[in-house]
Amino acid sequence: MAYLITKENIKNLLTDLIKLKAVFAPKKDAEDTVLFGKLSSSSEWHGDALLTHTTAKDKVYLQSETFFKIKRNKSGVTIEDGPEPEETVIFGCRPCDARGFDIIGKLFNWSNFVDEYYTKRIAKTTIICISCEKPESTCFCTSFTKGSPVNETGSDVLLTNIKDGKYLAESITDKGRKLIGDNSKYFTEASKADEEAKVTFKAEAEKKIAKKLDLAEVKRKLEPAFESVYWDTVHLPCVKCGACTFVCPTCYCFDITEKAFDNINSVRVRSWDTCMNELFTRMAGGVNPRTDTKKRFRQRFMHKFNYHVDNFKEELCTGCGRCIKACPVSIDIRKVIEEIR
Amino acid sequence: MAENIYKPHLAKVVEVKVETVDIKSYKFELLDPGVRKTFSWKAGQFLILDIFGVGETIFTFANPQTRNEFIECSIRKVGQVTEAIHELEAGAIVGIRGPYGNWFPFDKWQGKNLLYIAGGVGLAALRSPIEFALDTFKDFKKKTILYGARSPLDICYKDRFSDWEKVPDTEIILTADKGAEGWKHKVGFVPTVLKEVHLSPADSVAIICGPPIMIKFVLKELLDLGFTPEQIVTTLEMRMKCGLGKCGRCNVKNIYICKDGPVFTYAQLKELPDEY
Ligand SMILES: Cc1cc2nc3c(=O)[nH]c(=O)nc-3n(C[C@H](O)[C@H](O)[C@H](O)COP(=O)(O)OP(=O)(O)OC[C@H]3O[C@@H](n4cnc5c(N)ncnc54)[C@H](O)[C@@H]3O)c2cc1C
Ligand code: SF4
Ligand code: SF4
Ligand code: FES
Numbered sequence: 001m002a003y004l005i006t007k008e009n010i011k012n013l014l015t016d017l018i019k020l021k022a023v024f025a026p027k028k029d030a031e032d033t034v035l036f037g038k039l040s041s042s043s044e045w046h047g048d049a050l051l052t053h054t055t056a057k058d059k060v061y062l063q064s065e066t067f068f069k070i071k072r073n074k075s076g077v078t079i080e081d082g083p084e085p086e087e088t089v090i091f092g093c094r095p096c097d098a099r100g101f102d103i104i105g106k107l108f109n110w111s112n113f114v115d116e117y118y119t120k121r122i123a124k125t126t127i128i129c130i131s132c133e134k135p136e137s138t139c140f141c142t143s144f145t146k147g148s149p150v151n152e153t154g155s156d157v158l159l160t161n162i163k164d165g166k167y168l169a170e171s172i173t174d175k176g177r178k179l180i181g182d183n184s185k186y187f188t189e190a191s192k193a194d195e196e197a198k199v200t201f202k203a204e205a206e207k208k209i210a211k212k213l214d215l216a217e218v219k220r221k222l223e224p225a226f227e228s229v230y231w232d233t234v235h236l237p238c239v240k241c242g243a244c245t246f247v248c249p250t251c252y253c254f255d256i257t258e259k260a261f262d263n264i265n266s267v268r269v270r271s272w273d274t275c276m277n278e279l280f281t282r283m284a285g286g287v288n289p290r291t292d293t294k295k296r297f298r299q300r301f302m303h304k305f306n307y308h309v310d311n312f313k314e315e316l317c318t319g320c321g322r323c324i325k326a327c328p329v330s331i332d333i334r335k336v337i338e339e340i341r
Numbered sequence: 342m343a344e345n346i347y348k349p350h351l352a353k354v355v356e357v358k359v360e361t362v363d364i365k366s367y368k369f370e371l372l373d374p375g376v377r378k379t380f381s382w383k384a385g386q387f388l389i390l391d392i393f394g395v396g397e398t399i400f401t402f403a404n405p406q407t408r409n410e411f412i413e414c415s416i417r418k419v420g421q422v423t424e425a426i427h428e429l430e431a432g433a434i435v436g437i438r439g440p441y442g443n444w445f446p447f448d449k450w451q452g453k454n455l456l457y458i459a460g461g462v463g464l465a466a467l468r469s470p471i472e473f474a475l476d477t478f479k480d481f482k483k484k485t486i487l488y489g490a491r492s493p494l495d496i497c498y499k500d501r502f503s504d505w506e507k508v509p510d511t512e513i514i515l516t517a518d519k520g521a522e523g524w525k526h527k528v529g530f531v532p533t534v535l536k537e538v539h540l541s542p543a544d545s546v547a548i549i550c551g552p553p554i555m556i557k558f559v560l561k562e563l564l565d566l567g568f569t570p571e572q573i574v575t576t577l578e579m580r581m582k583c584g585l586g587k588c589g590r591c592n593v594k595n596i597y598i599c600k601d602g603p604v605f606t607y608a609q610l611k612e613l614p615d616e617y
Contacts, residue, residue: 067347070393076372077351077393077434111600113346113585226594226614253589256347256582258396266394268347273588280590283580284419287553289593289616299592307595 002195003169003180003187005159010167013186014042017089021126024059025091026052036090047092050136051320055249056093057100060121061108067117067256067268085121089179091128096141096320098129098154100249106312107252117270126175129155130167131201135208138321140334142206143213147319149205150198162197211334215305215315221340222306226298230341235297237329242274244323244331245300250316253280275299305337346585349391349436350376354429355411360497361490363418364462365427366403368411369437382406383444384469385576385604389584390414391436395425399581399599401466402440405473412437415465415497441584443604445470445574447477450546454483458559460531460551464488464497466576467550475508482510485540489516489531489555493524514538532558535566542567549575560607570608577603577610577617593617 005013017023018039025045027037034049036056069080105122108115132139132149141147152158156176159167168190171177180187225231245251255273260266273280276296282288290296308316317333324332356368371377382388384405391397404413418427429435447470455474459467467486474481486505490496495517502513516527516534527534531551547563549556556575563573579591579598586600593613596602 067345072393072434077436079348079351079436081345107587110586113587115347115585115587116345117347226616252587254582254587256397256588258394260394263394270347273590275589281580283578284423289579295616302594303589303592307592310595 001171001177002190003171004190004194005167005169005187007165007167009186010159011042011045013183014039014045014091016183017091018042021087021089023089023091024056026093036093039091045092047130050132050134050139051094051322053322053326054247055097055100055320055322056090056127057097057104057249059088059090060101060125061104061118061252062121062270063272065117065270067270070258070266070268072264072266085124088121088125089128090125092130093127094132094320095129095149095151095153095155095158096139096147096318097249098127099144099146099151099318100154100320101127102154103250103312103314103316103318104252110311126156126179127154128157128159128176128179131158131160131198132205133161133201135205136321137210138324139209139319140211140213140321141319142209143211143215143319144315144317146314148202149209150202160198160201162194162201166194168194168198213334213338218305218337218340219309222302222337225340226302228341230339231294231298234336234339235294238276238293238297238331239329240276240278240293240296241328242276243326243328244333245274245276246272247322247326249318249320249322250304275303301333301336301340347438347583349389349397349438350380352412352435352437354431354433354435356431357429360415360499361495364415364465364497365418366413366415367426367429368413369435370411371437372434380412380440381409382440384447384473385444386440386442387584387603388412388414388437388439388441390426391438392422392425392429393434393436396422397436397582398422398426399584401469401576403465403468405469405476407473407476415462415468417462417465439584441599442602445473445548445604447473447480451480452544453481454541454543454545455481455485456540456545456547457484457486457488458531458535458547458549458551459486459488460555461490461495462497463549463551463555467548468498468501470548471505475505475511478508478510482544484508484511485514486512487514487516487531487535487538489518489534489551491518493517493521530558531555532562535559535562540566542569542572545572547573549573570611571606573607575605575607575610577605579617 023039024036027044071078108118146153152172156173158170162168253273281290304316351372352369355370358366387401400414403415520528577598581591582588584599586597591598
């Protein structure tokens with residue numbers, strides 16, 4: 001079902017939501033960087049930037065998550081669960097961000113092992129996504145089967161700015177239907193013409209995306225390329241900072257460590273990790289299957305466009321292009337996979 | 342709600358036994374009687390041991406499902422968590438989660454000769470499949486255990502050998518890289534001894550575990566002896582954290598060693614790139 005909502009009413013909706021839930025939206029931080037921040041007022045929403053510097057991934061898959069608290073004392077050990085996640089709204093992310101949740105959600109539910117930290121939090125999160133009017137030069141979402149500036153995968157509500165100050169609002173999931181239902185005063189029914197306007201919007205937006213990769217071809221080239229000399233040189237500029245995986249909406253690797261406060265209290269913590277880090281695969285005694293940058297660099301691309309496709313039938317990438325912008329040495333993921341030999 | 346996959350069951354250290362200078366064997370008992378009843382595993386699988394206040398590490402179940410009164414591990418001191426484990430005494434409370442990974446396919450090996458080849462702490466990983474085969478010895482033909490350690494002092498499970506040898510059709514061949522006074526067994530590296538004793542591949546499976554360099558040369562010997570890649574089975578070791586195929590670090594190609602392994606035939610390994 002599609003509705004219309006004005007920009008004015010979007011602000012009113014945000015004001016109402018902020019009273020009830022934690023609302024995260026693109027917001028300027030102290031240094032003027034646009035990030036997903038918790039809104040205390042609807043005026044803080046900074047909707048002009050296409051992409052935030054980092055994704056909204058960390059609002060569901062926390063950068064550092066306390067699994068549980070551990071108390072050791074004379075009578076034994078007790079394990080205390082953390083608090084239940086709170087009702088959250090992610091507002092104003094882009095389709096490539098929203099689709100990231102869909103992709104890593106599958107990993108966190110993979111092979112009968114359900115990661116409850118992720119699944120409980122995503123169940124309490126409503127994602128209101130905004131279609132992209134002006135894709136940037138780094139965007140390549142249309143290379144993916146499900147990717148487009150108006151794609152709804154992973155979103156609960158998709159807003160598309162079809163005419164000046166008027167947004168088409170589509171409810172995609174039950175969570176989305178509930179959100180619109182609960183706030184129906186801000187929405188009016190959309191007409192057939194409004195829905196058709198989205199088709200034009202899509203065509204216009206997609207025209208702005210310069211690069212469309214043939215990812216089936218990339219996969220075919222990657223399969224036999226493990227030993228290729230290509231990797232010997234393509235990694236050379238990389239400084240192993242890990243920025244690319246950090247800003248990625250789909251990179252999910254993590255470490256599990258223990259933080260002890262004293263002899264009694266400690267916490268078990270899960271924190272983001274990256275295959276670009278040497279310690280990622282280093283075993284006790286020093287043996288490491290991925291010692292050098294070449295191997296780690298290869299892992300990143302192999303994982304995203306070959307291994308993950310084998311396991312999940314889709315790439316571990318949504319085409320947001322953040323890694324291209326974040327890389328200090330301007331390594332372009334599109335170029336790397338396109339030129340594989 | 343299903344159980345939290347990262348949360349360990351509480352267990353008590355029941356017994357600590359010194360095996361060698363750097364290996365100790367532990368018996369653990371799960372505290373919750375209900376969990377004790379349902380917790381089961383198969384030889385080849387591993388668990389994650391939780392030392393509260395320090396962290397988690399990965400160990401093979403040292404005892405097979407046929408000897409499941411306790412959960413046993415043999416642990417070599419190599420780093421932060423294993424050092425803390427070596428400090429543990431009977432009565433200490435630890436956490437255990439698992440079992441994880443695949444297991445040795447004994448159902449496919451009925452009626453075969455079993456050749457176990459272990460180097461160093463690798464015998465810890467082979468103890469459960471060895472004892473499983475000994476406990477169900479009627480299902481198999483000859484059981485040969487070829488085990489090598491750096492020196493006679495590094496021989497693990499010394500006091501188990503006499504019981505093992507009592508099982509019909511079981512032979513143990515011991516070797517040390519360097520001998521010592523009173524050492525009545527072989528001297529030399531495992532692959533060399535393997536060549537000497539010249540075991541036949543007919544109707545046999547070779548199960549190997551040890552340091553990578555030993556495995557490399559043992560593989561070569563076995564292939565020279567006429568073993569096919571399908572007849573050779575080993576376990577892989579990678580740095581692990583979750584044991585669940587999620588933390589992303591233990592992959593070779595699209596295979597996660599914690600979830601799809603750690604037990605592989607050489608035929609399977611040959612298909613994987615050399616990144617383990
Ligand atoms: C399937 C499997 C079965 C194993 N079985 C045994 C066994 O029966 N007995 C035994 O002594 N050792 C075994 N190991 C090796 C054992 O897990 C490592 O020696 C141990 O994790 C080192 O931990 P540490 O904290 O002391 O070392 P550190 O170097 O401080 O390691 C830090 C962390 O990295 C990870 N890590 C480091 N090395 C390894 C490694 N080799 N394998 C997996 N994770 C690692 C662990 O999470 C560890 O806590 C096994 C490993 C695997 C993968
Ligand atoms: S292995 Fe590397 S590329 Fe793959 S998800 Fe992990 S950090 Fe990202
Ligand atoms: S952001 Fe660039 S330099 Fe940093 S790890 Fe990624 S590819 Fe290498
Ligand atoms: S140990 Fe985490 S994926 Fe294998």
